[in-house]
Amino acid sequence: MNTYEHYAYNDTIIPDPMEVAIKISDKCWNTYGNVSCFVGKPKSRKSTFGIGVMLAHQTGKEIFNIKVNTAGKLIYIDTEQMHYDFYHTLQRIKGYSEIQNLDHDKFKAYLFRMLDPEEILDNIEMILMSDPEVKILVLDSVTDLVNDINNILECKTLVNRFKKWSN
Numbered sequence: 001m002n003t004y005e006h007y008a009y010n011d012t013i014i015p016d017p018m019e020v021a022i023k024i025s026d027k028c029w030n031t032y033g034n035v036s037c038f039v040g041k042p043k044s045r046k047s048t049f050g051i052g053v054m055l056a057h058q059t060g061k062e063i064f065n066i067k068v069n070t071a072g073k074l075i076y077i078d079t080e081q082m083h084y085d086f087y088h089t090l091q092r093i094k095g096y097s098e099i100q101n102l103d104h105d106k107f108k109a110y111l112f113r114m115l116d117p118e119e120i121l122d123n124i125e126m127i128l129m130s131d132p133e134v135k136i137l138v139l140d141s142v143t144d145l146v147n148d149i150n151n152i153l154e155c156k157t158l159v160n161r162f163k164k165w166s167n
Contacts, residue, residue, distance in 0.1 A: 021136055022053060023067040032069075032135060035162045037142065050076065050140045051093050054107055057136060063097050072135030075127055076109040079120060079144035086111055117145050121161065128165055137165065 018031035030036040040046050049064065054076045057068040068074075078086055086109070094100075110127070112120045128134055139145070146154045 019069065019071075021069050025065045026067070033166055035166050047078070047081065047089060047140050048093065050078075050138045051090055053136070053138055054109070055090075055093055055097055055099060058102055058106055059097065059099055061097060061099075063093070068136070070106070073105075073131065073133045074107040074136040074138065075124075075134050076107065076138045076140070077112060077120070077124060078109065078140045079112050079115075080141055081111060082113065083111055112144075117147055120145055121158075125161075125165070 018033065020028050020030075021032045022028075022030040022036075038046060038049055049066075052064040052066050053068055054074055055061075056063040056066045057070055057074045060068075060070045081089070090109075094102075108127075110123070112123060115123065124137070124139075128137070142158075143149055145158055148154055
């Protein structure tokens with residue numbers, strides 16, 4: 001069989017339904033195996049949203065109208081915040097959500113502020129390849145994963161890496 005034949009669409013093969021990973025206001029926002037982005041202006045609480053996803057996964061509770069499937073592990077990568085800021089944001093959201101303790105077997109958070117884009121990407125790849133239980137990856141912020149956000153080739157390479165990771 002030719003290589004391209006492997007990629008041919010066949011409507012006699014019915015795919016399994018996609019498992020919902022994240023719901024917002026009871027609507028599917030993301031399924032396992034797909035990549036979704038939330039974007040906003042600076043200081044619009046994107047990090048708060050990301051930590052809300054992590055805590056909803058952690059507890060099975062609805063947080064900020066976010067429900068997250070609790071299967072597998074969640075990895076949270078932050079490329080902007082210092083340890084102090086991340087800690088206080090996490091504590092604030094834990095307080096809102098009345099969460100006392102976190103299950104560190106269900107999630108890991110990494111603060112990669114001091115690394116350059118290629119080092120961050122290499123570390124993410126090592127994390128994902130070393131733990132098959134990872135089901136959800138939260139990246140805050142994607143713009144720190146490239147040197148030049150206006151470089152089409154660099155951005156396309158990043159998107160292709162996301163596709164590879166999500167398979």
